[in-house]
């Protein structure tokens with residue numbers, strides 16, 4: 001708790017072009033929850049270097065991501081929006097928690113398996129211990145809730161396991177966080193292969209809607225979306241392409257499955273695709289114009305970056321000092 005509010009923590013990697021999956025699965029829920037909680041939204045640039053990055057590009061993307069958080073509607077005066085690399089406590093706690101995490105647990109992480117298959121020439125130790133840094137992010141702020149997409153479920157589980165193990169040895173040090181998944185949009189699939197999650201690193205750009213795609217591109221990608229030969233609009237496992245389109249539509253419009261099915265009863269796939277495309281264009285238009293407006297204001301952004309790094313550092317260091325004391329590191333002399 002901070003004051004009378006529970007704490008929310010979440011983050012995104014500053015790599016690749018953000019997709020509609022990132023927006024509907026995470027960012028949109030962040031905005032929805034932001035009034036209710038004391039919120040920390042991190043640009044996790046330290047996680048990004050588990051895959052080789054071009055330095056200038058990383059810097060640019062990190063700033064663009066921070067701008068996007070604000071453009072999506074997160075007020076940076078109320079929500080702490082900051083870069084992970086500006087708060088050294090993340091890396092310090094990660095070292096400590098590495099010593100409370102088992103190789104066997106990390107070996108089971110599906111994201112590690114996927115990423116090492118994709119980057120076979122760079123299976124580094126950071127990629128392996130990635131979930132420990134993520135656990136540190138969350139536990140440093142004593143977060144109660146962590147809004148993420150379903151793909152992060154396993155990382156939330158290991159975070160809870162590490163926290164419980166630590167608390168079991170040293171007493172109640174960490175709050176045990178709960179994941180938060182949205183009703184619709186927690187798992188947006190590729191438009192070209194509905195068995196695969198929509199991802200920034202997809203080689204086929206038609207599979208993903210990027211947040212900065214223009215309206216024509218968005219509509220074109222939806223027109224090409226892979227469906228099936230059933231010819232009826234139903235929400236079921238046998239029709240993953242249609243189900244994905246319905247999920248996107250639900251997440252954009254707030255409608256229920258029943259409402260969407262009633263709306264498209266007797267209609268064709270073409271009509272559904274157009275309606276979903278337009279709902280996405282409507283969602284992204286204000287976001288895109290806000291990004292453009294805010295990114296021009298360098299002094300404003302720099303001020304936010306500075307103040308919020310200090311605020312995040314204050315809370316993070318409080319937890320870190322407590323942990324250091326518990327495990328027996330010598331006290332600082334002041």
Ligand code: TYM
Nearest residue numbers: 010011012013021022025026044134148149186187188198
């Ligand atoms: P990242 O950067 O891959 O994704 C950011 C957020 O977007 C969600 N997401 C999706 N949701 C629905 N459908 C999709 N197709 C889709 N693709 C991505 C992700 O679930 C995530 O919520 N390890 C994290 C970043 C991280 C983090 C943290 C998150 C680091 N530390 C602490 C929460 C708390 C990641 O790689 O997310």
